[in-house]
Amino acid sequence: MTTTYPSGVKRAEFEAELQRLEVVSRFPEMPANLFDEGPHLITTPNLPWGDDVREASIEAYRRFIHGETWITGGGAREMEAELIDWMGRLMGAANPAGFITAGGSESNMCAILTAKQLSGRKGGSVVFPDNGHYSLHKLCRMFDLDAVVVPAPDGHLDRVDPAAIEAAIREDTIAIIATAGTWAFGSVDPIAEIGEIAQRHGLYLHVDGAFGGYILPFLERGGYDASIPLWDFRVPGVHSISADLHKNGMAPPPAGSLTFRDADLLAAAKEICPPNGTMSGTRGAGPIAGAWAMAKLLGEEGYTAVSLQSMALRDELVVGAEAIEGVRVHPGSRINMTLIHSETLDLRPVAEELRVRGWMFAARAIPAPVGIVVVPMPHNFGRTEAFLNDLRDAMRLATPIETAVVELEKVSAYGF
Numbered sequence: 001m002t003t004t005y006p007s008g009v010k011r012a013e014f015e016a017e018l019q020r021l022e023v024v025s026r027f028p029e030m031p032a033n034l035f036d037e038g039p040h041l042i043t044t045p046n047l048p049w050g051d052d053v054r055e056a057s058i059e060a061y062r063r064f065i066h067g068e069t070w071i072t073g074g075g076a077r078e079m080e081a082e083l084i085d086w087m088g089r090l091m092g093a094a095n096p097a098g099f100i101t102a103g104g105s106e107s108n109m110c111a112i113l114t115a116k117q118l119s120g121r122k123g124g125s126v127v128f129p130d131n132g133h134y135s136l137h138k139l140c141r142m143f144d145l146d147a148v149v150v151p152a153p154d155g156h157l158d159r160v161d162p163a164a165i166e167a168a169i170r171e172d173t174i175a176i177i178a179t180a181g182t183w184a185f186g187s188v189d190p191i192a193e194i195g196e197i198a199q200r201h202g203l204y205l206h207v208d209g210a211f212g213g214y215i216l217p218f219l220e221r222g223g224y225d226a227s228i229p230l231w232d233f234r235v236p237g238v239h240s241i242s243a244d245l246h247k248n249g250m251a252p253p254p255a256g257s258l259t260f261r262d263a264d265l266l267a268a269a270k271e272i273c274p275p276n277g278t279m280s281g282t283r284g285a286g287p288i289a290g291a292w293a294m295a296k297l298l299g300e301e302g303y304t305a306v307s308l309q310s311m312a313l314r315d316e317l318v319v320g321a322e323a324i325e326g327v328r329v330h331p332g333s334r335i336n337m338t339l340i341h342s343e344t345l346d347l348r349p350v351a352e353e354l355r356v357r358g359w360m361f362a363a364r365a366i367p368a369p370v371g372i373v374v375v376p377m378p379h380n381f382g383r384t385e386a387f388l389n390d391l392r393d394a395m396r397l398a399t400p401i402e403t404a405v406v407e408l409e410k411v412s413a414y415g416f
């Protein structure tokens with residue numbers, strides 16, 4: 001065995017450095033990671049299949065690690081087609097078509113590039129509610145499109161008024177974007193109503209299901225919440241849906257998907273982004289293989305179990321958090337997205353304290369002054385009570401909200 005590499009670095013030194021970087025990345029602390037992406041591949045012994053699926057996904061990723069989607073892409077392209085077909089049908093399309101992307105941002109970009117291609121326009125505008133993810137603003141800037149952002153009805157950040165969406169449509173509008181599983185409210189936009197509007201105006205409708213796409217179909221099948229509004233291809237006006245495998249699909253990143261209702265739409269995507277429809281040229285086959293293995297082995301039954309497990313954790317958290325004086329969980333979430341905030345107290349010191357105690361989560365300035373975003377997933381099993389205890393304890397640091405003016409430089413330290 002080599003003990004010294006050609007560069008002069010010793011094997012033991014390299015191993016120590018790799019371990020240090022793992023620790024810096026906080027990999028060993030995964031059960032305390034209440035964020036949405038990345039930690040899915042840790043042990044999940046509480047789930048029926050134990051470690052088998054996780055190991056198989058890692059193995060598939062490893063065996064396809066040399067692969068790209070060109071010369072040696074035959075296998076990856078078959079896996080991609082199988083994944084899109086399976087998921088597209090679960091989302092209500094009879095003949096779905098699409099591709100695997102690097103995640104929600106790329107999927108949203110490819111969808112709107114397709115809408116632009118179909119419109120034949122050089123510029124134009126895109127209408128979406130203000131709960132839309134920042135990747136929507138980003139794509140508008142990248143593609144020289146006006147973002148026409150429709151404000152939420154007063155005091156209801158998780159809601160969308162379809163009449164306001166219709167009123168915002170301009171002569172140069174090329175697409176409407178709605179979200180199923182908003183960041184960070186977890187709400188589902190009124191997509192059936194927006195679909196009718198899109199059809200009436202002959203507009204492309206894209207659904208950003210980056211977060212909700214890999215949980216909503218399974219919650220419906222698992223009977224979790226019969227009142228989830230229709231959001232997928234069963235709504236006739238929907239052209240395309242983003243759904244991230246590296247979020248609720250539990251696959252190793254980067255793995256998103258963009259599914260079109262049919263092959264004609266995929267053909268338009270390929271016209272503007274040849275040869276696959278994706279923004280990137282070479283794509284690694286490893287992530288496609290990892291995601292394919294996950295979907296193939298979990299299937300509908302496995303994903304339903306994962307989704308119900310995530311929601312059980314979320315429900316425990318909601319009940320526990322709402323029992324704490326001054327704490328409120330923002331209403332309107334239909335998925336495992338939980339936004340903890342307060343209408344009377346400034347929770348920024350509480351968020352700081354939770355971070356000091358090792359919890360990983362996102363925090364954002366909306367609703368002001370801070371919303372703590374927690375996304376329970378199966379790897380958090382057994383940690384809810386500990387989180388609630390720390391939250392309860394840290395509440396002694398909360399201060400009354402004295403002014404509605406938020407100190408912006410402090411808020412930006414929380415990201416998003």
Ligand SMILES: Cc1ncc(COP(=O)(O)O)c(C=O)c1O
Binds near residue numbers: 133179244
């Ligand atoms: C609703 C929504 N859309 C898009 C994205 C962007 O996804 P990605 O970071 O994988 O590009 C996210 C990420 O959290 C999201 O929540």
